[in-house]
Amino acid sequence: MRLLPLLLTSLLFTAPAGAQSTEVTVYKSATCGCCKNWSQHMAQNGFDVTNHDVKDLISVKRQHGVQPRLSSCHTAVVEGYVIEGHVPAADVKRLLRERPDAWGLAVAGMPIGSPGMEQGNVKQRYDVLLIDKQGNTSVYASH
């Protein structure tokens, strides 16, 4: 009986009206460490992250229209956009602010120094690509 008030209190504090955080669904393999790190990066930046560990990532990528040349270790979906790979949370937030008519964002491969791929002070340069619905890419941000 002491649990109920506690539960109600925690519900009130975790879901205040009008301040819901944006949901991100992440598809990754259970053993992928940098995928988990990226999920944590998103959560630390205020996203409500749901992780799905899948065995067949190739079909998940196919289902979501990820071009093989742009593919990375994990695929995420946020408000209808696909986010492929180690895209910084700030770029995802900008996407959600600007709401372009697009398929989503991708960071191909796994550049060292991108969110979830930190290795000390080592930083590779990389581009975040905006992909339109026809599959054309343009540079959205350079890091």
Ligand SMILES: [Cu+2]
């Ligand atoms: Cu990775």
